[in-house]
Amino acid sequence: MTIGAPVVDPLTILPPEIVLQILEFAPVSALASLTATSKAWHQFIDITHQEAIYTSDSKTSQPPGGSRDFSFLSDTHSFAKVFENTTSWKDLCKRQTLLARNWANTRPVSQESVLQVGNDPVWRFKADFKRRFFVSTSHAGGLNVTDMDTGDILWRLPSVLDTDGDSVRPYAHLEYQDGMAVFDSEGDSVEVWQTDQEGAKRGEFRRIAILNHDCQTRGFQLSHWNLCVVSNKGQGFVYDMTQRPPKLTTHLKIEKDGVGHLDQSKDAVIYSMGKKGYFAYNKETGAFLGNLQPAHCTDRYHVRPPPATFPSAGAALAGAARLGPSHRFFPPGTPSKDGLVPIKIEKGPLPAPSDPEHVWHGEDEWGSGMICGNLFVGFSRAGRVFICSNWRKAVHDQASLAANSSILECESDGSSFDLGGWLSLRNHRVMFEIQDRIYVVALDDNDKIQDVEHPTRASYSLLTSSAPQLAVPISYMALADDAIMSTYTTLGWRDSTQPGGIPAAPGANPARVFPTKAIRIVSLAPDLVNKATPISHDGADPSASTEGTQSPSQNPPGQGTFGTQAGLLQLLSLLRDEVMEEADFEEFAEGELDDEWESVDEEEEGEEAGDESESAHGHDGA
Structure with a gap:
């Protein structure tokens, strides 16, 4: 091009x-820049050809085969309703782009909510984003359906x-799955x-x-409208859940010693x-397709935990104070860049430990496993x-497995593996728990x-957890399109001893703080209405304290906090005779009440009791 020649549009x-x-x-x-260059480009992109441009697979994510309207958005897994009231394909592109950009950021902006369900610790929970409620079971028994927006x-x-x-x-x-709940008796x-039955109220099953x-x-797992059940006696069962009653379609003869996890x-x-x-x-046929043996994998990576930065001891009490004696839903905290700590994946295995009890690669025990399309991820006792x-492809032979797989090693003593480990896969990400931390590891396309x-x-x-x-151990976790969800140990309020968290009657005992397991939601949804909360130049939210905490300034008037670790320990020591009526506080803090193999009936002994409690140990789908 000749210097000084006019630029041709x-x-x-x-x-x-x-x-x-x-x-x-x-x-x-680039599209945004072009629309700002001239009226002609704005007319071409945003008016005349907007639908053709923004319905492209390169601009918006849609179901296979595309879509003529936005009806497919009703199936999105959004806690913050990030796709609600989408008005155009450009609007959808904007929302998806902002959300993906925040997920990809080294320090994404997030908001945290914590939901206490009744007075009992949450065991398993599932989110129904279409009906806007959580379904959950608990340590003490029972099943609760809780409004996702009000608690x-x-x-x-x-x-x-x-x-x-x-x-x-x-x-x-x-x-x-979509209005159907399955639990073990x-x-x-x-x-x-099943919910949505004739004459039933919202949330009634x-x-x-x-x-x-x-x-x-x-164990058992429900997805694709099939319920798959596994026995350690070499039997598997597949049910068609669209039939009434559900129909057993395949009785499989499988390898013995199934540990309960399946997908x-x-x-x-x-x-x-x-x-x-x-x-x-x-x-359908019960045919054996092959074995995935991770010991044959040769491609190795590792990740080290970030520095220990547990929140101040007062954070747990501040959270309980925000919850208050008459509310069971923490309102979302202030948007912050401190909620998620970046980690770095490194090439090669972890350095060989000096611990003589270390479990070597070929001797490792594999638990939770999940499928997402062609992707399969498994989790082991040794982290x-x-x-x-x-x-x-990998099930065919050792060479195919080595060509299509990698091992990511983490520092672990196996203490969080008692439940077989928990996983979640979504949108090219893997989530798992190691040593009181959740890791969200991003994969490539x-x-x-x-x-x-x-x-x-x-x-x-x-x-x-809100305090060490x-x-x-976590007993359930899931990735949504715009959120990270898991069980979360913290301090809650006991309103009454009545089932289901029914408000205390006049004259009843006052509320008491007690350790519990709640549902935690870390939302990464962009704010599409209000201006974002100002973030300081160093990337920190000026109103936030440390990782995973809520600002003390959010405490209701008159609610005090303890600002030191010693203060929390002192409070827990004073309260432990009051806060735990069903079990010792020390047992809860040490995780003994989270033992999957604990007998439900204290009078049962031996293998019979162990077998019964083991039957609940299943796994959920992606």
Whole structure:
């Protein structure tokens, strides 16, 4: 081009079809710049060809095959309703871009909410974003349906300890899909309940079936409208949940010693077999598809925990104070860049430990495993994460497994593996728990570990409790489109001793603070209405304290806090005779009450009691 020659606008010399082809490859930021350059570009992009440009796969994420309208947004997993009232394809592009950009940021802006469900610690929970409620079971038994936006309990089933009628046992495993809830009963049966029944109120479920088995069941998983059940006696069961009653379609003969974790795709189910790895079967025919043995993986990476930065001891009390004696829902905290701490994935295995009890790679025990498309991820007792980008290829032989998988090693003593470990997979991310921390590890677009020197998506970590003395293993976690959700140990308010958190009657005992397990939601949704909370130049939220805490300034008037770790310990020491009526505080703090293998009936002894409690140990889908 000759220096000084006039710049030619492509709009004036190229056909619209060619310009549209060029814009197909332009990033969203380039479109924004072009619309600001001239009225002609604004007219071309935002008015004349807006739908053609922003419906492109390169600009908006849509279901396979595309979509003519926004009806598919009703299936999104959004806690903050980030896609509600979407008005145009450009509007959708903006929302998806801002959300993806925040997730990819090294220090994403987040807001935290904590939901206390009744007076009992939460065991398993599932989020229904379409109906806007949580379904949960608890340590003490019972099932609760809780409004996602207000924290109100909409409906509940009592614990077996409270009634001889319809009830739910303590530590019941829970599976859920689009209005259908499945949980285990006493013995080896599972109950199927459905909401949206004729004449039922919002959130009310009614039982439609009890599925009995003649062998010890160890776990079950519901997705793709199939319920898959596993036994450690070499049997698997697949039910068609669209039938009334649900119909057993396949009785599989599988490898023995299933530990209870399983997950499924549309056509296959994969069972965890402990030290043997993972075994895959066809759901329709029962045919064995192959074995995923992580010990054959040679590509190794590792991640170290960030420096220990537990929040101040007063944070747990500040949270309880914000909850207050008459509210069970923490309002979202101030937007902050301190809630998620960045972590770095490094190439190579962790340095060999000096601990003689260290579990070496080939001897490791594998628990939780999950499928998301072609991606399969498994989790081990020694803190290893098996990431297989294409499990369908990897099951063929050792060479295929090595070519399609990697191992991510983490520092772990195995203390958080008592439940077999918990996983969640979504949008090219893997979430798991190690040593009182949640790790969210981002993968590349092919679901492989990213280039460690130039990652395009950030990975980060957050704590699992509001104070280290309260930490117990997570009993459920999930990634949503705009949030990280998990069980969370903190301090709560006991309003009364009545089931379901019913407000105390006049003259009843005053509220008391007690350690509990709540539902924690860390939202990464962008603020599409209000201006963002100012962030200081160093990236810190001036109103936030340390990782995972709420600002003390948010405490209601008259609610005091303890600002030191010693203060919290002193308070807990003073309260421990008051706060825990059903069990010692020390047992809760040490995690003993979270033991999956604890017998529900204290009078039962030996293997029979262990077998019964093990039957609840299943796993959920992606």
